Amino acid sequence: MTRHGHLPGRAGRNTALMEALADLPPMVVADLFGMGAKTAERWAAFAGGAWAAT
Template identity: 50%
Template sequence: MGAVSVGTTHEARPATIAARNTALFGMAVELPPIIISDLFGVHRNTANQWTALAQDSWAGYLAALNSEAAARHE
């Protein structure tokens, strides 16, 4: 059986970057900023920003879901 081709490197790059960013964003939810900074070699301010963005976006998303659900049940 031959190797499966997934396209050229240029075509696969956006999907790889998106997967990487999603994984990093997921880590920002789970880990403290100092750990993120050490693990990924980013500045501690960057890690703090990622953590804040990750927490804010999920909190806002969940609040929106709850308000929509409450509005449907009224």
């Protein structure tokens, strides 16, 4: 946290990414976050969500 109580940019993005992967398939998250499909699949596996197996 910064001294003003806000999350730094990267931490906020990563938190949002993990939350999105809990509810959405990696291909949708890849489109939303502007990342490659393989990167989204790796994040899904890291997040351990139900989508990691699909």
